[in-house]
Amino acid sequence: MGWLAWIIVGAIAGWLAGMVMHSRLGLLGDIVVGIVGAFIGGFLFSLVGIGGISGFSIWSVVVAFVGGVVLLYVLRLVTGNRGGVRV
Secondary structure, three states: OOHHHHHHHHHHHHHHHHHHHOOEOHHHHHHHHHHHHHHHHHHHHHHOOOOOOOOOOHHHHHHHHHHHHHHHHHHHHHHOOOOOOEO
């Protein structure tokens, strides 16, 4: 997947994860959460035998979204911030 596709998938997935987890990271933070979430989601989905990121598709956004939610949840646990993750 090209870098522009990673940014687009990251932005969509990060924004969705931020909405669900009530984070206040902004656009750049959402993109980073989505891209890192794509790696986390791909790893988690491969552990259970389900395909991960497969190019620019809805499935890639779903995988990145799940990874983004996991990332924000772990960040919230580590920082102890219950009101939403902030930069």
